Amino acid sequence: MFRWRREDDGSWVGVDGGNAYRFEVSTTGLRTKSDMAPEAVRSFFRLDMDAAEVELEILRRGPELRSAIDQLQGIRLMRPSSLVETFFTFMCTANNNLHRIIPMSWKLGEFGEPLDNGLHAFPAIDRIASIGEQELRQAGFGYRGATIPKSAKALLERGAEDWLEQLRQADYAEIHLELCGLPGIGPKLADCIALYGYDRGEAVPLDTHIWQAFTRLYHPEWKDKAVTDFRYRDSTQRFRERFGKLSGWAHLFLFYENLSNSRSRKQDIV
Secondary structure: OOOEEEOOOOOEEEEEOOEEEEEEEEOOEEEEOOOOOHHHHHHHOOOOOOHHHHHHHHHHHOHHHHHHHHHOOOOOOOOOOOHHHHHHHHHOOOOOOHHHHHHHHHHHHOOOOEOHHHOEOOOOHHHHHOOOHHHHHHOOOOOHHHHHHHHHHHHHHHOHHHHHHHHHHOOHHHHHHHHHOOOOOOHHHHHHHHHHOOOOOOOOOOOHHHHHHHHHHOOHHHOOOOOOHHHHHHHHHHHHHHHHHHHHHHHHHHHHHHHHHHHHHHHHHO
């Protein structure tokens, strides 16, 4: 969800793979101003699922999340359509922050075919593989200027887009394992891609904010300790056992709640 921007008139413009969106926000909700098919919009916003019912089920399985859900009602787990865009924009997130991730994602998009209004479809894997490392480094990608084309070349060796698409037939564990075998993809990025690209709700991307929430709610014995491979596997598996295929949706509440309140919690400690 990185190639989105708010226009001067208050509408939102964004791209999902080759689909360009424009939404007008009003007191009654969102109104599409693009030519997207209704089923594409419905899938993108996951409107086939009732958010209120999902929240109730998450609360049934984990009542300790009530405070987070009360603060953040209406959060939705999005369903992007482009595996390629999901894969490479999440590669931009490694050891990074949104102020850098968003322009990097837009920059990658510029290598794709033009759409209307100055937007671009996300480029194919072979195009990304052809981008020079120095060109990306000069655009502010840092070490990712090397890992992104390298990973694209590894995907080409496996079958490019066809290989990514074939993984849709696999279960979460196999998807995660296969993704971790690619250059620049560790457990957290593999979980991000599995959750958003492959619609595997069991995936729990564990970053700093989730780790802080986990150690506060579930693993106080690991507070202020580093995330080792064992702790990553153990904590996410326990969360998965608790929330099942709603784990990815449930983790969003913890992520945004911790992001919103981390500063006040630090002040409380001081």
